[in-house]
Amino acid sequence: MNIRPLLTLFALALLPPVMAQPAPETPTASQAIDLGSGAWDGVVNIDVSVLVPDYREPWNAGQPSGGSGTGFLIGKNRFLTNAHVVSNATRILIRTSNDPEPHPAKIVHIAHDCDLALIEAEDPAHFEKLKPLDFGGIPQLNTEVIAVGYPIGGDRISVTRGVVSRIDFRPYSHTSVDSHLAIQVDAAINPGNSGGPVLQGGKVVGVAFQGFSGRVAQNVGYMIPVPVIKRFLKDIEDGRYDHYVDLAASDFPIENPAQAKALGTHGGGVGVMVADVEPAGSVGEILKIGDVILSIDDNPVLNNGLVRFEGELMDMNEIVERKFAGDKIKLEFLRGGKKQEATVTLKRFDPYVRLGATYNQRPRYVVFAGLVFQPMDRNLMDAHQIRDRTVSYVFDNFLTDKLYVERPEPVVLTNVLPDEVNTWLTPYAHSIVDEINGVKIKSLKDVQSALAKKDQAFIEIRLLEKSRPLVLKRELAEAAHPRIMQTYNIQGDSFVGEE
């Protein structure tokens, strides 16, 4: 709402992804490119068939569609692209600029939180002679870059030119909850450019990934900078992507002189207040509300939460961003005016993943006697357009009010498929399930196991903040169940996840 949180979750999803862009490899930006030279052969078009999961009818396959983006060779049969280019893909085809032959490919690693993916051709032979692109560093402001890719407007490779406009911590719209370092350029980045390289001096300085959807801003495109790419590549070295780690605390700038005095910072512009701490996060046991963070890994933290890092003022989270699960950081902070020091072992903070969009996952659900139960997450909230105040409150305040502590996976009664057995229950769709026959529902699996217990003649489902329980007579419900499954064409009555 206000104040920049340390967590990336409050990020507004202003930036819808733009897809695919190739990058030319050129020594100087203004030099003409000879496509015949093969310099850009490593920049490929990625054609994707996707199946968008259906969170309204979770037992269905989903909606087939397709898209196109860009990728580029960074090593032996390794193509880097955006996660959103290949999300929910059922088929991936790679084409190079001078060869119309499609080559089937598959995902090796995908990191939705930083919108990057690594794919490989199923038959590497065709790409063996291509030269991979090299990485540069963080380009300076007002220096020229070119974006290369296969955006809308034609079939062949495209080049656009611009300068580096801004280097900032920005929301990544793919999950709608993550924020990382991003570089803003004024080169045109259009749908299809996504995943393509942005080059300076022939080296990759970023991956084009999103534009700006607002009507106000113009000539705003964003690329994922090299530190984020390098982090991704390092993370997957062990054969697995482990996700970003997070302090899981929010800060509040100390601008008020009384606040500074009371918290004991004595001015000087150093120190940011801790305004919220997630008990399940990395610093849950270390920091408290009202502490003042003075430094992070010996980098002084300014009163607005920024650090000077690699010559630029950046969000202090940028220091944490470069680390991996299990890494340690040193924190210096004030508590009650006294300086303290702590070593924090960083870990991933899971509850907030639920608040972001997820991909490549089969929707989970349980159907019983026409009652459809699904775990609350962003995909579900978007698909069902839930307006119920309690559900909205729980989703919006899942972290701020620490609701995940009591209920790690809230389960929503999303639908009641009408039948004689449940005809009085239809108005209660879009409610959070509190208990079933006295068992507190903390996850979808709890629903399945509570319904499976056959010791009682009635199934009593209590809903959160709803005035009456939903009651089904077990024998009637069980008799109706197969009939409802058949009527509504439901193949399986549950999917609670891969074991």
Place this chain on the structure above:
Amino acid sequence: MKLFTSFLLLATSASCLHAQSPGPAAPRKKRVLTNAAAAAQPTVQNSSLVKVNATSQSYNLHLPWQKESPSGRRGLGVVLAGNRVLVTAQMAADATYLELELPESGQKTPAKVVAVDYEANLALLESPPSDKQKAFFAGLKPMSIDASARIGDAVTILQTGRVGELIESPLNISKVMSRRYIVEGSGFLVYEATGIIRSEANSFTLPVVKGNKLAGLLLSYDSKNQVTTILPAPIIEHFLKDVADGSYEGFPGLGMELQATQDEQFREFLGLKPNEPGVLISAVVKGASAEQAGMKKGDILVSINGFTIDSRGDYKDPQYGALSAGHLVRGRAYVGDKVEIKVIREGKEVTLNGTLARKKPEAHLVLPYQFDRGPRYVLMGGLLFQELSQPYLDAFGEEQRSGAILRLARIATNPEKYEEAGRKKLVFLSLVLPTPGAQGYDKLGGQVVNKVNGKVINDLNDLAEAFKSAKETWHVIELDDFPHILHLDTFNAERDNMRLLGGAYRIGSLKRLE
């Protein structure tokens, strides 16, 4: 940005309040001048009707030291015994000036409110005694009230034209039910009638007569479906009887929530036989009549004062047929009356005896409505604190509820946790004015205040008191929400207070605690 949005919303909804108050929305938008044909119709002057002109001005909920711009309302009042004039409460709401006008001659006299009940949407006006007043009422005679109307009866809506001629629109009562009038809360008796109402200038109050007697006041008219709702005579009689004894108590309520039991599986679960009456009590309001009488959540309510309550929550009214059980208490009984309630508890019938009371709006954690008085507030060094009220939330509209407003709105619907903690009102930081002392806090708003200077804040009086006892040279303000802690320099806050008084924000007082 949030600030800007809030202002916009507030402005929009404030105008809505005038344009489309949910209640007596007669044909006031289209002001149809009486045409020649209408004037030529043979009409009889009714000597019990007076025009009522009201100027109303509500407080600005966002900047509570200010008032909104005044606006005018017109209606047609009914002269009752003692030269008192009955109108809907909406006519009198936030009134700055009220006057009565004779329809034919245009003669006017000022008026004031004798009694008003916003829940029952009724107000009684009178004109202070004077020669003018005496002359004004000389030709008027009181109308009597007829509470006998039933479904199928013919009634007439009265309006007056430009020169005072009477315009009659005949209607038929098609339904009698229970629903809320203009403010949140339990339902009241309503007649629903069908027929076309001619569109005239008078609006906020129009009398409905049966023969020559008052059968009700118009609540709303849906011109598309030609459906009218009428505030009925039984409620008017109740109001007048209550006013007549000198102290006004209002309409009692039981304070409970009912769940229908038509669902067969649910009935069996509750242990109800197929044709047994009764509804499930799903909630009992703390401190209200039902709780005092010993009613518990989970009871099955089977009768009130000898009337059986069916599985829908209705009883058989001798006059109207099936009607919501709420009317047994609200419409047919008075505060202080005894009530006998039968419930089934653990399979056995239990008789509960109690005395009926009314939960006053002030007794709610979140004020359900407020008229005539300004919102309470405390301003300290640019930080504006208010007590949460339903009108404040309504000003944001249902669609705009997210973030802080969503959290506050949820507390309004689920106040139990805060009430049990001993809170009388929910004090929250509503706005931060850009003073030097509040530097860094100007984007805040919507956070519930928990403690100030170590003292628990149960209402604004506590807050004002707590600000007198800073332990250091700063105030410590603890909030329930992000960022949880604020500090305010005591000296700078006082200095900013002085600058705010009469400054750019035109603040006349740093608090309103009455």
